[in-house]
Amino acid sequence: MRIELSETEFPPFDLPDERLVGIAAPSTSDVPGLSDDDLRSRIRSPIGSLSLRELAAGASSVLVVTDDLTRKTPLHRVVPLVLEELHAAGVRDEAITILIGLGTHRDMTPAEIEAKYGTAVASRYRIVNHRWDNPDELREVEQHELPFPVVVNRRVLESDLVIAVGSIVPHATCGFSSGGKSIVPGVAGGATIENTHWMALDYPMRDIIGVFDTPMRRAVCTVARQAGLDFIVNTVIRDEGQVVELVAGDPEKAHRVGVDHCRKVYGVEVPEAADIVIAEAYPCGIDLRQAIKAICAADIVCKDGGVIILPAACPEGVSPQFPEFEILGFKDPEGLYRRVEDGAYDNKLLAYTLVAIRRIISQRVRAILVSPGINRETTERLGFLYAESIESALQLATTLTSTQAEITVLRQASILWPILRQVSS
Structure with a gap:
């Protein structure tokens, strides 16, 4: 063959x-990917949460955390729809910051940012690369639930509303990507990133991938809650970023629904x-x-x-x-x-x-x-x-x-x- x-x-x-x-x-299908109207409708029909417009009403600072160039999320399609909802709630351009959740990956270049978000977004909004190893960019969250420091980008703690945009795929450290993972490792500091990863060594990767409820996922969700993640917009994609499903809403409830859709695309019997x-x-x-x-x-x-x-x-x-x-x-x-x-x-x-x-x-x-x-x-x-x-x-x-x-x-x-x-x- x-x-x-x-x-x-x-x-x-x-x-x-x-x-x-x-x-x-x-898995592939003859069913076409979602249109922009479909995506918009799903963003406006959140799971387990008030609508994005309701959450954004009166917010003086909004942070939109996204994934980076190592992921295929079609941010040029999804982010403008999120921004549309923010503006409908009365949020001004200057109140919005887009933070690239690099984790420990390298910075995205201006050209890569324009290609990823589209010229209209890249030229209009403040877009910042997360720096996981820059102490001036980080703040520690006071907490007693986890046995290691919870350190995140200061903008997460300083913003009135925090939204995360990403795609859900199977993941060998956390079971599935996105949801709270946009915060850690996405915009977390080194101590938090390394400890949430290190705990995964107690389990073979083959026993983690495709499993929703893992100790690592629970730790990630805890960090996301403590840091103040309010709302997620997560896609399930295929074929170079074609969106086959989008879930929005509560970071844990919406993500769980998204995982069910993800399994149908990426869970393949051998x-x-x-x-x-x-x-x-x-x-x-x-x-x-x-x-x-x-x-x-x-x-x-x-x-x-x-x-x-x-x-x-x-x-x-x-x-x-x-x-x-x-x-x-x-x-x-x-x-x-x-x-x-x-x-x-x-x-x-x-x-x-x-x-x-x-x-x-x-x-x-x-x-x-x-x-x-x-x-x-x-x-x-x-x-x-x-x-x-x-x-x-x-x-x-x-x-x-x-x-x-x-x-x-x-x-x-x-x-x-x-x-x-x-x-x-």
């Missing part, structure tokens, strides 16, 4: 039909585990730190001792924000875990990602990286096997398994939730 992946960096390739278990991808899993990093392949999300999905459907092939464009390399990522690599998960627990290494956020992925690719399966953005030396230093192309990766994977090894392809694996129909022996 001829296989085409989402990114043009990877030419089409052939797989033998007799070895192909299946191709899993987000008949059995395979020896080789090709898991494309798209749409999270901007750098390796994002791309490895695809490994979490692949882990669910790869047999013990199998091979994961990760095609990832990585135009920005390994991790521009964290050079140590490349130095530490994925070779000794428990050693790094002990160093953090013993206080010998203090970057919990970076260590979390390395330990979680290391536990998969150094203990249960092997992983081959195919990336035009990362050379052989770096690939092997990180702990991956190297291949120049998917064809050569398949040859290597076959050598490591068998000539009869079964193969599964996961499209958009970084946002997919594969559901294993039967457990392979």
